[in-house]
Amino acid sequence: xTDAFIYDAIRxxxxxxxxxxxxxxxxxxxxxxxxxxxxxRRNNLEGHAVEDVIWGNVTQIGEQGACLARSAVLYSxxxxxxxxxxxNRFCASGLEAVNxxxxxxxxxxxxxxxxxxxxxxxRVPMGSDGGAIAADPTLAMKAYFVPQGISADIIxxxxxxxxxxxxxxxxxxQHRARVATDTGRFxxxxxxxxxxxxAILERDEMIRETTMQTLGGLNPSFKQMGEVMPGxxxxxxxxxxxxxxxxxxxxxxxxSGIADGAAAVLVGTKEFGARHGLTPRARxxxxxxxxxxxxxxxxxxxxxxxxxxxxxxxxxxxxDLMEVNEAFASVVLRFIQHxxxxxxxxxxxxxxxxxxxxxxxxxxxxxxxxxxEMERTDKETGLVTLCIGSGMGAATIxxxx
Numbered sequence: 483x484t485d486a487f488i489y490d491a492i493r494x495x496x497x498x499x500x501x502x503x504x505x506x507x508x509x510x511x512x513x514x515x516x517x518x519x520x521x522x523r524r525n526n527l528e529g530h531a532v533e534d535v536i537w538g539n540v541t542q543i544g545e546q547g548a549c550l551a552r553s554a555v556l557y558s559x560x561x562x563x564x565x566x567x568x569x570n571r572f573c574a575s576g577l578e579a580v581n582x583x584x585x586x587x588x589x590x591x592x593x594x595x596x597x598x599x600x601x602x603x604x605r606v607p608m609g610s611d612g613g614a615i616a617a618d619p620t621l622a623m624k625a626y627f628v629p630q631g632i633s634a635d636i637i638x639x640x641x642x643x644x645x646x647x648x649x650x651x652x653x654x655x656q657h658r659a660r661v662a663t664d665t666g667r668f669x670x671x672x673x674x675x676x677x678x679x680x681a682i683l684e685r686d687e688m689i690r691e692t693t694m695q696t697l698g699g700l701n702p703s704f705k706q707m708g709e710v711m712p713g714x715x716x717x718x719x720x721x722x723x724x725x726x727x728x729x730x731x732x733x734x735x736x737x738s739g740i741a742d743g744a745a746a747v748l749v750g751t752k753e754f755g756a757r758h759g760l761t762p763r764a765r766x767x768x769x770x771x772x773x774x775x776x777x778x779x780x781x782x783x784x785x786x787x788x789x790x791x792x793x794x795x796x797x798x799x800x801x802d803l804m805e806v807n808e809a810f811a812s813v814v815l816r817f818i819q820h821x822x823x824x825x826x827x828x829x830x831x832x833x834x835x836x837x838x839x840x841x842x843x844x845x846x847x848x849x850x851x852x853x854x855e856m857e858r859t860d861k862e863t864g865l866v867t868l869c870i871g872s873g874m875g876a877a878t879i880x881x882x883x
Contacts, residue, residue: 483588483589484587484588484589484590484751485588485751485752485765486583486584486585486587486588486749486750486751486765486766487749487750487751487752487755487762487763487764487765487766487883488747488748488749488762488763488764488765488766488849488853488880489525489748489749489750489755489760489761489762489763490521490524490525490747490748490760490763491670491745491746491747491748491763491846491849491850491853491854492517492520492521492524492670492671492672492745492746492850493517493670493671493672493743493744493745493746493843493846493847493850494513494516494517494671494672494673494674494683494743494744494745495671495673495674495683495684495685495686495687495743496686496687496688496741496742496743496837496838496840496847497604497674497683497687497688497741497742497743497838498604498687498688498739498740498741498742498838499601499602499603499604499739499740499741499742499838499840500604500740501604503604503687503741503742504682504683504687505602505604505674505682505683505687505742505743506602506604506605506742507682508602508674508682508742509545509602509605510539510545510546510550510600510601510602510605510606510744511545511550511553511554511557512557513600513602513674513742513743513744514537514550514551514553514554514557514558514600514744515554515557515558515559516672516674516675516744517598517672517744517745517746518535518554518555518558518559518560518596518746519558519559519560520672520746521596521746521748522558522559522560525748525758525760526758526759526760527560527748527758528561529561529563530561530563530564531561531564531594531758532564532592532593532594532595532596532748532750533564533586533591533592533593533594533595534564534565534566534567534583534586534592534595534596535551535552535554535555535560535564535565535566535567535595535596535597536551536566536567536569536579536580536582536583536595536596536597536598537550537551537554537566537567537568537569537579537597537598537599537600537842538568538569538570538571538574538575538576538577538578538579538598538599538600538842538843538845538846539551539568539569539570539575539599539600539601539842540570540572540573540575540601540608540841540842541601541603541606541607541608541609541610541611541841541842542568542570542611543606543610543611544606544610545602545605545606546600546601546602546606549566549567549568550566550568550600551566551567551568552565552566552567552568553566554566554600569582570842571771571870571874571876572841572870572871572872572874573807573809573839573841573844573845573868573869573870573871574771574807574845574868574869574870574874574875574876575599575841575842575845576597576598576599576745576842576843576844576845576846576847576849577844577845577846577848577849577866577868577876577878578771578845578876579597579598579599579845579846580597580598580747580749580766580845580846580849580878581766581769581771581876581878582597583595583596583597583747583749584597584749584766584769584878585769587749587750587751588766593750593751593753593754594748594749594750594751594754595748595749595750596746596747596748596749597746597747597749597846598744598745598746598747598843598846599744599745599842599843599844599845599846600743600744600745600840600842600843601741601742601743601744601840601841601842601843601844602742602840603740603741603742603840603841604740604742605742608740608841615627615776615871615872616629625776625777625872626717626718626720626721626776626777627717627776627777628708628714628717628718628777628779629704629707629714630779630780630809630810630871631703631704631707631732631737631810632704632707632708632714632715632718632728633777633778633779633780634704634732634737634780634809634810634811634812634813635702635704635708635728635729635730635731635732635812636718636722636725636728636777636778637778637780637781637810637812637813637815637816638729638731638732638812638815639725639727639728639729640722640725640778641812641815641816641819643731643811643812643815643816644731645731646694647731647811647815648731648732648736648810648811648812648815649694649697649698649735649736649811650694651736651808651811651814651815651835652692652697652735652736652811652835652836653692653693653694653697655808655829655832655833655835655836656689656690656691656692656832656835656836657692657832658829658830658831658832658836659686659689659831659832659833659836659837660689660691660832660836661831662830662831662832663685663686663689667831667854667855667858668686668831668851668854669854669857669858670745670850670851670853670854671684671685671686686836686837686838687838688739688741688836688837688838689832689836689837690836692735696735697733697735697736700733700734700735701733702730702731702732702733703730703732703733703734703737704730704732705730708728708730709730715727715728717777718777721777722777722778731811731812732810732811732812735835736810736811736835737809737810737811737835738807738808738809738810738833738834738835738838738839739834739835739837739838739839740838740839741834741837741838741839741840742840743838743840743843743844743847744840744843745843745846745847745849745850746846747846747849747850749766761883762883763853763857763882763883764853764856764864764880764881764882764883765880765881765882765883766878766879766880767794767863767879767880767881768790768791768793768794768878768879769790769793769876769877769878769879770786770787770789770790770793770875770876770877770878771786771874771875771876771877772785772786772789772874772875772876773873773874774873774874774875775873776872776873777873778873779869779871779872779873780809780810780812780813780869780870781813781816781869781875782867782868782869782870782873782874782875782876783806783807783813783816783817783867783868783869783875783877784816784817784820784821784875785875786867786875786876786877787817787821787865787867787875787877789877790865790867790877790878790879791879794879796863796879798821798823800863801827801863801864801865801879802827802856802861802862802863802864803827803828803830803852803855803856803859803861803863803864803865804823804827804828804829804852804864804865804866804867805828805829805833805848805849805851805852805864805865805866805867806828806829806833806867806868807833807834807839807844807845807848807867807868807869808829808833808834808835808836808839809834809839809868809869811835813869814828814829814833817867830855831851831855833848844868845866845868845876848866848868849866849878849880852864852865852866852880853880856880856882857882861882862881862882863879863880863881863882864879864880864881865877865878865879866878866880
């Protein structure tokens with residue numbers, strides 16, 4: 483099998499995914515083109531240099547619809563002979579794009595790919611594309627569908643995580659993200675600029691000062707939808723009759739923020755790099771994807787990690803650094819609990835609770851964050867994993883070259 487190497491990874495800052503967010507004025511196609519152009523410029527990619535652009539994007543409707551990947555290629559300065567394909571594995575779409583690129587390289591289906599993703603949640607709201615899992619009663623009933631926030635609270639209830647546990651993780655995420663930003667650890671960030679080349683946003687926008695006392699004043703975000711109408715707690719308790727009630731511990735401060743952003747990763751063979759004068763930064767050692775219980779929904783990082791470790795012939799203790807997407811605090815707490823994970827190795831520069839979760843981009847963003855930190859601290863192996871809506875998980879192990 484051919485080795486797949488990561489030659490570069492870049493991202494935009496994450497902007498607040500609301501109409502008053504700084505990146506609201508920048509459509510997803512332009513965010514995508516920006517990182518595509520910068521990746522091509524940094525790596526001297528001229529002509530038909532890559533096989534394809536594989537682009538994660540979750541809400542594929544309106545200006546993010548009609549194969550946004552191909553639109554982004556045409557909007558960018560890339561050669562029009564390079565095709566594009568949009569992929570949707572919900573929250574792991576950006577990582578899935580990289581995994582698909584790496585596995586095509588490993589299987590001999592191409593020498594090089596640009597992979598990554600984008601989401602403009604301020605312009606194309608999450609859920610605006612509809613979907614059978616939530617909208618079709620027959621499927622929703624069969625799958626015991628509940629919203630993700632309820633799923634996160636089910637995890638907390640089932641595995642014994644308290645509001646203080648979740649809030650403490652959130653405070654630490656904010657602190658780590660602030661230190662990482664202030665000390666310049668996010669080397670993969672490229673500024674978003676306007677048509678005149680002036681910077682619109684250069685740093686992640688959502689990092690803020692947070693304390694346990696501040697978070698303690700926030701009301702649970704999913705308590706009303708769980709207990710009142712439409713009563714999703716009752717659906718969950720039908721699925722899990724061993725639980726007496728659902729404890730609602732998640733709120734805006736210990737859940738990932740809605741965000742805008744894009745990220746791009748250059749993946750190729752050793753021969754591709756040599757031909758373009760590029761030095762590989764890491765090798766993709768193994769990838770995985772799993773399906774899980776669709777009601778509790780967000781436990782996928784555990785089995786996905788178990789599977790990717792088995793594929794790599796490794797144990798969790800062999801991993802030097804880990805990025806577990808902070809969709810909700812309980813997702814990370816469950817990962818730590820299951821693997822008895824060393825928290826000094828996990829999300830060391832903060833996560834989505836502090837910086838936001840632009841759905842289609844996040845997987846590629848945290849892969850770049852991981853690679854930056856591996857280089858900064860001279861570590862050899864890293865793991866990225868994300869929970870996924872409807873009950874899935876994805877993971878990737880990379881190693882420095």
